[in-house]
Amino acid sequence: xAAGATYEPIYSTTLSTNAAxxxxxxxxxxxxxxxxxxxxxxxxxxxTKVQLNNDTAGNYSAIIIKNxxxxxxxxxxxxNGNYIFVSNMPSVSVPCFYTYDFFNYAGxxxxxxxxxxxxxxxxxxVVGRSVSSWRSTDAITSIKIDSNGNNFKPGTIATLYGxxxx
Amino acid sequence: MAVTYTxxxxxxxxxxxxxxxFSSIPATYTDLMLKVSGRSVGNGEWFGSLRLRFxxxxxxxxxxxxxxxxxxxxxxxxxxxxxxxxAYAINGENGTANTFxxxxxxxxxxxxxxxxxxxxxxxxxxxxxxxxxxxxxxSLWRNTAAISTILVYSDxxxxxxxxxxxxxxKNS
Numbered sequence: 627x628a629a630g631a632t633y634e635p636i637y638s639t640t641l642s643t644n645a646a647x648x649x650x651x652x653x654x655x656x657x658x659x660x661x662x663x664x665x666x667x668x669x670x671x672x673x674t675k676v677q678l679n680n681d682t683a684g685n686y687s688a689i690i691i692k693n694x695x696x697x698x699x700x701x702x703x704x705x706n707g708n709y710i711f712v713s714n715m716p717s718v719s720v721p722c723f724y725t726y727d728f729f730n731y732a733g734x735x736x737x738x739x740x741x742x743x744x745x746x747x748x749x750x751x752v753v754g755r756s757v758s759s760w761r762s763t764d765a766i767t768s769i770k771i772d773s774n775g776n777n778f779k780p781g782t783i784a785t786l787y788g789x790x791x792x
Numbered sequence: 793m794a795v796t797y798t799x800x801x802x803x804x805x806x807x808x809x810x811x812x813x814f815s816s817i818p819a820t821y822t823d824l825m826l827k828v829s830g831r832s833v834g835n836g837e838w839f840g841s842l843r844l845r846f847x848x849x850x851x852x853x854x855x856x857x858x859x860x861x862x863x864x865x866x867x868x869x870x871x872x873x874x875x876x877x878x879a880y881a882i883n884g885e886n887g888t889a890n891t892f893x894x895x896x897x898x899x900x901x902x903x904x905x906x907x908x909x910x911x912x913x914x915x916x917x918x919x920x921x922x923x924x925x926x927x928x929x930x931s932l933w934r935n936t937a938a939i940s941t942i943l944v945y946s947d948x949x950x951x952x953x954x955x956x957x958x959x960x961x962k963n964s
Contacts, residue, residue: 633797638822638963663823663963665900665909691928693859693871720932722899723909744911744930746857749873753857753930754910783901785822785963787796 631790636660639784643671644777650786651768660766662726666782668716668773675709675772676726678737678760682708685761692743692754702732709772711745712741712756720747721781731766798961799822803957808833811945812956817902819938821960824899826942829880829892829955830848833946836940838923839916842881842895843942846933847906858912858929879929882946887918892953904937926958 637650653660656679665792669672684706691701704711716722729738736759741755760766771784798821803812817824845854854877858870868908870879881895895914902908912929933939945954 631905635963663900721906721909722906723911740883742911745907746855746930746932749855749871751857753859753928
């Protein structure tokens, strides 16, 4: 068993006013994996964007399974996106819950992210799960959660945890 | 170094039991995680419904959207509004003996003065070709109260060996 804590909060932000984005920067390479927990409402529903190291190029890919309630569960893919994609259209009134797990984030290989969207809005909404790849060998040092031209509302909370293998 | 991931309470059943209750949950954490390894008896099925009720709320304040993958039908969906949270997430009595499911429920911001979203991931594998499945769900409890009690039950009974672990996670 590891001598110290293996699951630590690195950064946490709770919004008291509207904010267009939340950025966690200067992420140290001290952990093995990262986990982002995000609960939000938004001023206008749109896909939020999660981008790494300010990379806005088409270096992200994803495959998603989801149930939107308007049809049978479906899978979709996005091969050259400019952000990590999950079925993440937050509600303007009901808190919605997202998770992002980044594995081996400081390694020198492409980065994999498992993400989840849990946005039940009293019988409508989306349950989505996805796997994404960021085609960069850089260590992840910043994570930006962007509201895509809108604002995250007060009460939104984002926490980044570091998980150590040893 | 802060301890941010703490076991609040646990229960490992030594006999067939209808429910497990976690009460007096302190408001000192940011999020809650409930891990269940379960198997049911009494409903004559391959699988069972894992159900939750918060703070003894029996009104129709729970909604769930699930997608379930099985080898026979691919994946399907279920949406409901009910007086409890429920999703197929535990092994049933028709499956291979001694097989138990894995289910993880994550409840973020459980003390926040807002409606409570939460997620569940479950795997029900029974070492047989019939009815293994994987469930993912998004849920909402439409209540702004802090969660202080969680009742865990099913559409039947939990068998001996079923286990329930409730963890608190702090963001500071």
